[in-house]
Amino acid sequence: MNIDIISVFPEYFDVLNLSLLGKAQERGLVQVRAHNLRDWTHDVHQSVDDTPVGGGAGMVMKPEVWAECLDEILDTDGAPVLIFPNPSAPTFTQQDATELAHAEHLAFGCGRYEGYDARIPVYYRAQGIDVREYSIGDYVLNGGEVAVSVMLEAITRLIPGFMGNADSIVEESYTGTNALLEHRQYTKPAHWRGLDVPEVLTSGDHGKVDRFRRDEALAKTSELRPDMIERLDCTLLDKQDRKT
Numbered sequence: 001m002n003i004d005i006i007s008v009f010p011e012y013f014d015v016l017n018l019s020l021l022g023k024a025q026e027r028g029l030v031q032v033r034a035h036n037l038r039d040w041t042h043d044v045h046q047s048v049d050d051t052p053v054g055g056g057a058g059m060v061m062k063p064e065v066w067a068e069c070l071d072e073i074l075d076t077d078g079a080p081v082l083i084f085p086n087p088s089a090p091t092f093t094q095q096d097a098t099e100l101a102h103a104e105h106l107a108f109g110c111g112r113y114e115g116y117d118a119r120i121p122v123y124y125r126a127q128g129i130d131v132r133e134y135s136i137g138d139y140v141l142n143g144g145e146v147a148v149s150v151m152l153e154a155i156t157r158l159i160p161g162f163m164g165n166a167d168s169i170v171e172e173s174y175t176g177t178n179a180l181l182e183h184r185q186y187t188k189p190a191h192w193r194g195l196d197v198p199e200v201l202t203s204g205d206h207g208k209v210d211r212f213r214r215d216e217a218l219a220k221t222s223e224l225r226p227d228m229i230e231r232l233d234c235t236l237l238d239k240q241d242r243k244t
């Protein structure tokens with residue numbers, strides 16, 4: 001997968017060379033390039049923003065600079081998906097991450113200030129590009145860099161071969177058609193500072209362990225995320241699930 005990130009703070013993404021993503025780059029599974037949007041400016045101040053048309057506070061990122069940059073970056077083999085983080089967009093979900101993990105080329109545009117000119121996504125959609133705008137949550141950040149890092153981590157860990165243990169992906173929260181919040185996890189020792197691991201987990205009875213974890217996931221999800229319970233497909237639940 002080829003990943004291009006455009007930002008006025010490309011150094012922000014130096015950390016992507018660390019950890020699992022760094023290893024995935026070394027193995028040739030992904031290639032990440034962070035670009036400085038100012039490299040596509042032509043004025044001495046390298047300005048990327050201007051005042052909002054119609055008035056209002058703050059500055060808006062200029063379409064001409066973005067277009068020069070995007071024309072160059074999107075002009076590669078493989079259908080690119082262009083993603084703009086935006087606090088006023090639909091929320092990015094695990095389902096989006098799963099879908100995007102199969103893309104050949106992702107390009108992320110990080111907005112700053114009051115955001116980017118609204119014609120940029122309109123223009124690239126009209127050129128036939130798959131353009132997405134996503135919020136990562138109901139709060140406002142100073143720019144798109146943190147949001148891109150979040151989305152990138154959620155997407156890249158789902159690339160086949162990225163994680164050592166594919167099982168850990170299958171069982172986690174938000175995954176699958178009938179997603180639930182994940183049950184709690186424990187490790188050894190079974191007794192620690194007066195707190196015990198639930199006895200059933202040390203019983204060696206896999207059926208009972210599975211049932212215990214499933215009940216806990218159902219109870220936790222109904223308490224914290226009733227919206228997820230409402231979305232469950234009841235035909236996929238077993239009798240014991242329905243009792244819980």
Ligand code: ADE
Nearest residue numbers: 085086087135136141147
């Ligand atoms: N830019 C600023 N805030 C954001 C958010 N919550 N999600 C995505 N992009 C953003």
